[in-house]
Amino acid sequence: MSPTDELIPMLKKLRLSGVLQSLQLRTQQAVDDNLSHSEFLYRLLGDEVERRDSKQLSQRVRRASFEHARTLEDFDFHFNASVPKAKVLELGTCSFLERHDNVLIVGPTGVGKSHLAQALGHRACRAGFSALYVGAHEMLMQLRAARGEGSYDKRLLRFTSPDLLIIDDLGLRGLTQDEPMDLYEVVRQRYERRSTVITSNRSIKEWPPLFGDPLMASAAMDRLLHHAHVLVIECWRSxxxxxxxxxxxxxxxxxxxxxxxxxxxxxxxxxxxxxxxxxxxxxxxxxxxxxxxxxxxxxxxxxxxxxxxxxx
Structure with missing residues (x-):
């Protein structure tokens, strides 16, 4: 039995079986380049760290349920001069997530709101944060169904626990029944604990009537706008x-x-x-x-x- 064969059960027990993928290559490199033991170990473990980071990023992106694979690198800032490029790139550093700030993106159809929102979500995943993308209608529909099934708290946790929640197309239709309360509850539980990105075709001043109740609207908007970055994209070209x-x-x-x-x-x-x-x-x-x-x-x-x- 070779030394490598004896290493396999030990590495598996330590959950380092991924080291085997580059062990032979790094061993040959150490011999050819006359590397020290510490340098050999550093490079070998560096491969494992990189492999795990890549795997975890893939998992975060998959769990985020993005509608499309959008990134800031793919966004064409030239098609619309009203897109605040400097502000978007600043948000792309994900420092707003550390401060638990919100990002509200408003503008007409076709100006790139969903692209920017999902691109920020992808940046968050790359920075090690958890993210979830969901349409406003889909989120409220899930909460309504969960209420009927008796699993409301569990379903609500799905939308309140991610580091970044992206709610797309808020206000595309009016809110009915318990939907205003459900939306308020999501906003309330995330306030100053997690960051939320919301896109909408409606201007910010049109959001309060969606809640139907002035007091609830005031409470929700106060939490949304406190520590918020508002991006207003005008329609220059779709x-x-x-x-x-x-x-x-x-x-x-x-x-x-x-x-x-x-x-x-x-x-x-x-x-x-x-x-x-x-x-x-x-x-x-x-x-x-x-x-x-x-x-x-x-x-x-x-x-x-x-x-x-x-x-x-």
Missing amino acids: SRSAGFWSSTRSSRSAGFGSSAGAGIESSQCKTASLLPRLRGAERGRWAAESSGDAQLFLALRCARDSSAMRLR
């Missing part, structure tokens, strides 16, 4: 329709000028969520008509006519 805008801007050289292109870029963002349902110039025409932008409508009509002539 990330989901960025491809449409870039292709439209390229048609400036086709004959309708830079002023028309500027009008396209500044069109009303309320149409952004419906644009993917339409195609080509018809999609832009619908956006222009619904927003009342005559200049935009004229430019897009010219583009459509030019396309039709080329097809002929």
Whole structure:
């Protein structure tokens, strides 16, 4: 029996069986480089620490239940000038988690709120914090079901125990029945104990009516806004329709000028969520008509006519 074979049961007993993955390589390296015993041991255990850190990160990311694999490195800060890049990168250091601060991200559909929220959650996982991502409707639905099953306290603990809770799309619909109380309870139990990130299409001043009761709303908002970082992202251009805008801007050289292109870029963002349902110039025409932008409508009509002539 070789010395390595004798090591296996000992390493397993010490829960260091992962050392076996690099033991042979490090042993050969120690011989070739004439490493000291302490240097050999340092490198061997360093491999095990790195392996465990990687495994724990994977577990934290999996338990966080992110909807998509989003990171700050993937976020395009150029598509929307209103995104406070310096503030976002500061939050990416995760120092707000150590202070148990909240982050509230508000803005119209398609400006990157969910991406930023999940990216902060991923940063938290990388920094060793536990995180959980959940849609507001899904969280409240789970709590309502748990109340009926008699497991409310256990289910509530799922949302109050993570170091970082990310609640996406708060206020997308009104709160009914016990949902205002459930939301308040989550906010109350996390206050100054854990950090919460909330995204919403509604401005902060529109949140209190969601609770239905002025006293409950006041108590909840006081806890949410105390030690909070509020990111207000204005609608300069929707990330989901960025491809449409870039292709439209390229048609400036086709004959309708830079002023028309500027009008396209500044069109009303309320149409952004419906644009993917339409195609080509018809999609832009619908956006222009619904927003009342005559200049935009004229430019897009010219583009459509030019396309039709080329097809002929």
